[in-house]
Amino acid sequence: MSPEPIPEGVEEGALLRANARQEATLGAKRNPQSIARRIKAAATAAGLKDQPAADGKPRVSKARQYIDALAEDKAKLTPPDGTKPISAFWTYGIEHPKAPKNEWGVPFLSQRFLAEEWAAQQNEANPGTAQTLETTRGGRELDAMFLWEDEVIEALGGEKAGFPEGYAKATWAKISETYAGLAEGRVFVFGQTADTRSILHQQELGMLRGNENVGLDNIHFVYEAPRSWPEVTRTEAGTNAVRAVAQFDNKDLPHYIDPQGFAADTPEARKAKIDSLLEGVAPTQAPAQAQPQAPAQAQAPAQAQPQAPARAQPQAPAQAQPQAPAVEADAQQATPKGPAAPLWQMGFQQPQTITRPKRSGPAPVAGSPGAPPLAPRPLATGMDGPA
Numbered sequence: 001m002s003p004e005p006i007p008e009g010v011e012e013g014a015l016l017r018a019n020a021r022q023e024a025t026l027g028a029k030r031n032p033q034s035i036a037r038r039i040k041a042a043a044t045a046a047g048l049k050d051q052p053a054a055d056g057k058p059r060v061s062k063a064r065q066y067i068d069a070l071a072e073d074k075a076k077l078t079p080p081d082g083t084k085p086i087s088a089f090w091t092y093g094i095e096h097p098k099a100p101k102n103e104w105g106v107p108f109l110s111q112r113f114l115a116e117e118w119a120a121q122q123n124e125a126n127p128g129t130a131q132t133l134e135t136t137r138g139g140r141e142l143d144a145m146f147l148w149e150d151e152v153i154e155a156l157g158g159e160k161a162g163f164p165e166g167y168a169k170a171t172w173a174k175i176s177e178t179y180a181g182l183a184e185g186r187v188f189v190f191g192q193t194a195d196t197r198s199i200l201h202q203q204e205l206g207m208l209r210g211n212e213n214v215g216l217d218n219i220h221f222v223y224e225a226p227r228s229w230p231e232v233t234r235t236e237a238g239t240n241a242v243r244a245v246a247q248f249d250n251k252d253l254p255h256y257i258d259p260q261g262f263a264a265d266t267p268e269a270r271k272a273k274i275d276s277l278l279e280g281v282a283p284t285q286a287p288a289q290a291q292p293q294a295p296a297q298a299q300a301p302a303q304a305q306p307q308a309p310a311r312a313q314p315q316a317p318a319q320a321q322p323q324a325p326a327v328e329a330d331a332q333q334a335t336p337k338g339p340a341a342p343l344w345q346m347g348f349q350q351p352q353t354i355t356r357p358k359r360s361g362p363a364p365v366a367g368s369p370g371a372p373p374l375a376p377r378p379l380a381t382g383m384d385g386p387a
Contacts, residue, residue: 003224005345006114013117015098018109022100028146035146036155039063064162067145071174076138077182083128087183089176089208090115090132090190091200094346111190118190118222133179142175173203180207186218192226192346193243196250205244209281216281219244223346230263236270237262245277 028035043066053059070076079085090111099109115132122130133139146152147168156163176199187208194201208214225238237246237257246257255277262270 003344010117014113017113017116018099029149029151032151032155035152061157061161063156071171072178073138077136077179085129085131086186088115088119088132088188089204091198115190173199177203177207180204184213189221192223193248196247196253216241222343229259232263233259245281
């Protein structure tokens with residue numbers, strides 16, 4: 001049975017969160033000095049001081065030192081005593097007509113806000129059962145620094161103060177890695193696959209696979225595999241275990257699976273490829289944890305499903321769709337064996353290419369800021385950086 005579309009309640013709550021974040025970001029861009037003063041005050045309170053340039057080493061401001069320490073502060077990422085939440089991870093997002101527009105004018109809903117709304121609804125019913133990085137103490141503090149905004153980096157002193165280009169993504173990558181290392185039991189991934197340029201692929205999944213309290217068997221993707229894949233690829237390479245190891249966007253990097261080519265292989269070749277991919281990635285017996293229940297029934301909005309190569313058109317309004325998957329309050333229930341079925345379909349169309357406004361001046365080098373992406377990829381924002 002195919003998963004249902006994203007529940008209406010989660011979708012609506014995520015849109016509210018996305019629009020609130022957009023307003024907060026605009027405020028930070030208008031007054032970046034206030035953000036910088038707050039960060040510097042926190043650094044001063046922590047007893048840090050600017051380190052002047054010496055012996056060929058650049059100056060490192062107290063603000064940079066404070067942020068670096070925050071990204072590795074396990075205490076601020078550890079759940080409160082007496083709770084054992086399911087940790088959610090996310091990557092990229094989906095095009096949504098009611099979402100704020102990104103810098104290319106595309107209405108875009110980050111998976112971050114879907115994950116946060118899902119966690120909020122779980123915690124409303126059963127406190128302490130779900131979390132995302134941005135809902136931890138450390139994640140909230142770093143998120144409130146708006147380091148993705150150039151205006152804030154400039155207000156902090158820019159490269160001269162230890163904030164080079166790419167600092168925001170590097171810092172979020174570090175705190176994401178720390179967060180993944182602290183996860184226990186089943187974890188949820190809000191995304192269909194892990195693009196090789198995402199923090200999910202580069203830091204989080206590897207840490208989760210190697211985390212003895214999580215392991216391969218406890219990594220679960222919330223969404224089914226892309227519907228643009230051939231059915232045999234969806235069935236055999238769209239499992240939680242394969243998607244937690246494989247990548248599907250860059251043939252020049254390890255663990256690559258070509259969805260179309262895979263389907264054209266013989267059954268024996270497909271099995272050998274999967275066996276080789278998972279070889280050495282041993283499943284780990286993780287501690288028992290709260291598990292999702294079967295969704296209850298509710299009304300959901302019309303959804304559009306990805307098709308290749310044309311964009312999907314909205315379907316007729318769906319009837320009797322599920323609410324957000326619930327998490328049981330009893331955290332001591334044994335972890336069920338075998339992979340869990342995906343909870344949702346992706347929902348609105350996730351475009352693989354984006355028409356961007358032309359920039360003046362010389363053409364940028366591939367892979368550099370402003371250049372076309374190296375390969376078709378989903379829309380991105382937040383921790384995964386701009387597409």
